[in-house]
Amino acid sequence: MHPDRHEPITCTVCHRAIRERDDLVTTMVMLRVLPFHDRCYHRELEHLQAMSVSSQPINGWFGNLTAVLFLVLGLALLLVAVPLGEWRWWLSPLFTLPLALRMYSYLTIERLIRS
Numbered sequence: 211m212h213p214d215r216h217e218p219i220t221c222t223v224c225h226r227a228i229r230e231r232d233d234l235v236t237t238m239v240m241l242r243v244l245p246f247h248d249r250c251y252h253r254e255l256e257h258l259q260a261m262s263v264s265s266q267p268i269n270g271w272f273g274n275l276t277a278v279l280f281l282v283l284g285l286a287l288l289l290v291a292v293p294l295g296e297w298r299w300w301l302s303p304l305f306t307l308p309l310a311l312r313m314y315s316y317l318t319i320e321r322l323i324r325s
């Protein structure tokens with residue numbers, strides 16, 4: 211979808227459109243990935259933290275770093291944690307969750323906002 215031809219992505223706090231990707235923060239609240247203005251996110255951070263386990267941003271460099279880090283950890287677990295036996299085949303895929311979340315955030319929100 212072209213960024214200009216759809217309903218604008220609106221901020222969860224102030225309900226105004228988010229126009230620039232630089233101004234966007236996505237985070238998970240109550241198992242949903244929600245968009246915020248950078249300013250609104252920081253203003254509501256305390257409140258958000260009360261509602262969710264982790265209200266770290268999913269998008270931006272922090273989200274990218276987390277996704278990559280977990281992926282590396284998951285792979286390392288698969289290769290190194292041989293003493294865990296077949297358990298590691300069950301644990302390792304869990305480490306791809308941040309990447310899945312990162313992709314979900316990109317596909318459903320970030321992609322629709324001009325960078």
Ligand SMILES: [Zn+2]
Nearest residue numbers: 221224247250
């Ligand atoms: Zn806002």
